[in-house]
Amino acid sequence: MSSKTFSLATLSGLFAAMVGLIVLVGCGGGSSGGSTTTGSPAVTLSAASLTFSSAVGVASAPQSVTVTNSGTATLDFSSIQVTAGASNFSASSPTCGTGIAAGTACSISVTFTPTAAGTVSGTLSITDNASGSPQTVSLSGAGTSVSVSPNSLTFSDVAAGTTSAALSVTLNNVGATALTITSITITAGSPIFFLATLPTPTPSNYCGTSVAANSSCVIYGVTFAPTTGGTFDGTLTIVDGAGTQTVALTGSTTALNTVPISINFGPYGNEGLPTATTSSYYDAIFTTVTVCEPGSTTNCAAIPDVLVDTGSEGLRVYASQLGSVTLPSISLSGGTLYECAEFAESYTWGPVQMATVQIGGETASQLPSAYGGTANSGIPIQVITDNGAAPSGAPCVTAGLFNTNTPSALGANGLLGIGVSPQDCWIGGTNPCESSGSDDLYLTYSGGAYSYASVPLAQQAWNPVAAFSSSDTNGVVVTLPPLYTPPSPDVGAATATGTLTFGINTANNNQIPGTANVYQLDEYGYFESSTFGGVTYNSNNSYGSFLDTGSSAYFVSDDVTLSSVLDTSVSDCLVGSTDIGYFCSTLTIPLGLQGTNMSQPITVDLPIANAFTLFDANPTFAAFDNLGGPSCIPATNAPCNAATDSWDLGLPFLFGKTIYFGMAGTTVGGVTSTDGYYAF
């Protein structure tokens, strides 16, 4: 948002400057017209001679000569050109034009492109109306018989700890005799830059000890292997019979702690406008997660289209996405550990297994030693059984939750739960999954039957962030650009991309700005309270409100309440008589949000557009920052007035924002956050 505003301001400023310039020229023209009749121009040159060196057929770096009109009248040029040696030297002078006013200057750029080896000379002549015309600059150039191409190499977006693809440089000998190569070395920047061994089979044109006349050879294997993040410079130097040639090397790393996130229809594409029973997956945000056998870097599956979910904890991927990757199961109390993970409306069923997890440049290959982790033992993740189902007595089943047992049912290849808790059954400092007799998430399978299990934190599905080997374990940062720039209409976009950054205040790219508000959460990961229409709903005795990238809209209140408070008619979108759960009204909802550390709520405005208008205008769009729906869906056509007072600020809330999701048990602003926090 701010960069767009800045460019607009810059443009309007530029326009104002242009108006001013026109006015000045208009005024100044008259007065200078009077003065030109009395004075005379005078020429001062910044250099009397220029010296160049370049390989035959290769343009040198340009050098410039500044022409200053030190007289009192306009200096008019009749020509600026190379009058001797024009086959080797060239000049251009776009800023000089046909003349310059008294007291101003312009620049002439000269380039040397030798046609043959050896030294040549030339002359640059400036013909004008000043005394001493033409003024001249002596040119001298040394043509060499050897060149390198390109003369600089750039490596970008290379992850720290990895090795770039190898690049090549061509050494050209345009001389009439063979060129002896003395050495080819990295003279600066080693060992971050290095020369790899020759490819196999060895190319016939590699640079050995000499290059034949009028021939070239290739220097293979120029490689960038950063061990830490940053930008690095280096030099490749070739010493040969014609002298020394250098190639400038520049390499920059991808930030280790970031991964791209993108909003699109996901692996199943655009399923068309919503019907009574189907809907495309709007406002779903995905990334790629690599799951490896513990400690392996080769037995891995890179799984795209994994849903990024700040509303849950733990990585869950479908078994069908793992290919040949085989993960070890977890034995507990004589059985094999299974989980039925519970979401608000759905569940995922399958075993908990140990894996090494890579996201962007971050890796989780073991639990902290305090949890019994040893090198390369992996972290617990859930492997969802395709087409499986939890046993009929399991809590997720008796709760009537929807079984998302295929990627198409979920609309994603897995779930990356990166909420504010380190494990999926760690709640306000307690572990109810380890309490006696609890009907919880975990079961063990043994002897043909499932049993309830007491599961320590070390065997629960882990939020992978909490187990990263780096220091970026204290939270995540989600950044999404604005979807539109006023005054353009807010109609959404086909897709959108952003950045998921790991760690908070651990690197330059994840610092909480001083302008952000920190909202400490309660033990369940909710705001302490939400305030709407003058009524404050405290999480302790009402329902909870929270930020959630895994919710695909603003899910808020109900039509009756909204209509009353906002004094406008609020209705839901209907397909036939079926309420599809989106608002078909245009609203701005002021909502107060308060953390447990705050004495007053801070009000945010939630903009909501008519969903059918959005969908109909652009049926191919997947990203919207103003999609909303009621938390109350009537079973009949009667308006709903039984809202939960739960404000689920889903993905639309994140556009144009950078939001920090701080892990429970970490410190922010010198204060320990017992149950996690948001900052934005």
Add this chain to the structure above:
Amino acid sequence: MKRTLTVLLMLIMGSIPAWAALGSDVSSVNSDVQALRGQHSMVAKTGYNLHQITTPDGGVVNEFVSPAGIVFGISWNSHFAPNLQQLLGSHMTDFQQGQRTHYVPRRALTIQGDNFVFVSMGHMRNFRGRAYVPGLIPANLTAEVVQ
């Protein structure tokens, strides 16, 4: 770390009497207590009795019983999704019919029908909600008591 392990075969759960709370006689509260393996307490409120079941994991289920001895509403606040098969009884069908046939991720759901109102929200680690039968709410009370 000392661990207490409880092993219960699912078969035992399946053998629990199918009496359920919502819409049933107050005696059904006992079967809920048994099914949830909870601790039971009762408080007399103005116009109704509040039966509270505390589950082993610290969750709370409230059952609202009319002077006529009928459970007209329930509510819950727990770490895990509640056993609605047990708590809703015959109204489980109303709940299932109200669920949408196509899953769209959201964290709150309300189903409002003439004979059954269901409100739920939550995310992993906390689930809250309530359900009631409007026609069973005593005349001098409103649905607001079911919280």
